[in-house]
Amino acid sequence: MDDLKNRILVNTIKVFNKKGLKLTMDDVAEQMGISKKTIYKYFNSKEEIFDQIVDYIFDGIKARENEILNEEGLSIDERTRKLLAAFPESFTAIDFAKLGDLKDKYPKIYKKMTRRLESGWEPTIELLEQGRKEGIYREDADLTIFKIMMDASIAKLFEADTLKKTKIKYVECLNQIVDILLLGITA
């Protein structure tokens, strides 16, 4: 069964959220109640697992994006709103803040991640630009700035202590952020 491969990915994410990058393959094996031997039947190395975790996560986001892009009967604004929320929602499953640690030990994987992080914005930017042409969004609001603000706000939201201070739930915060930003560029 090849779904064991997926189970390994999912469980590695689980352990990663607890122990961060310093998780060991023994940790993962123990968590799953299988032996390392089995893990190494499906993966050639620890690095390969992390590499595929990145794909696993971003493929999921991509799929969700396409779902939204193909959903019928949505106004541009509704579609943009959903698209903007889709991405951070996917990151509730993995400890986003800890992912930055990849930079030192696995620079290749980190680079892949930032690349996908970047390209993930393309459909949204496209939609925003379409919205501008149709007069929904202001022409004089810079979309790069918009992107910086969205990125920064979400990253801040992921920081351990930020959410605790607000007493608001994560998804609620997310909606507020998207609200403010979209209204902020509305014509």
Added chain:
Amino acid sequence: MDDLKNRILVNTIKVFNKKGLKLTMDDVAEQMGISKKTIYKYFNSKEEIFDQIVDYIFDGIKARENEILNEEGLSIDERTRKLLAAFPESFTAIDFAKLGDLKDKYPKIYKKMTRRLESGWEPTIELLEQGRKEGIYREDADLTIFKIMMDASIAKLFEADTLKKTKIKYVECLNQIVDILLLGITA
């Protein structure tokens, strides 16, 4: 002349922006063309200099804030806009990103800084709340979220590479950010 004391503060900031926290007192003395002896006539320790730098910067911000608060003939929205921009403008003089390094070596000073960073928001929040009562700003936009977004966006803007990517000048970015955020909570 007591303005030598101020010159020492200003020049220490200059050296700090170049060399970061690892600046030496010899660096500062050399930069000013005076001897360490003179520096230690005005300050008891290096730590005391950093301590007073924090006060120096934040007193400046406070003064600018009061200026804006006492300025006549401004609408609430204009006043808020100016107030929101005042703070980050003051930080063009010092390398804000490097200030975080204080945390490890001078936790007391770092704490003072975060405290003043926090209390610096009070007049703005007050103004925003007044704006809500007068129906200028939406009641359903959470001001904590607003603050998180402003903080995060500015911090991101200070990051070394962010500005380079945009090709827009710092002050221009700042205005865009304030624009989007304020319009985003406008009723």
Added chain:
DNA sequence: TGGAAACTAATTTTGTAAATTCAGTTTCCT
């Protein structure tokens, strides 16, 4: 009074050898 330079005690950095941990493999067993 204040600069230049030397001085000291404390701190920080550097080098490195020993100890530990861990990725990946192998053996043995069911």
Added chain:
DNA sequence: AGGAAACTGAATTTACAAAATTAGTTTCCA
């Protein structure tokens, strides 16, 4: 086929002493 456990070489962490740096003081001199 796959679990339990032992194994190995490489990498990482720890410990600590030697070396270098630097805060703050002192001396001498203009």
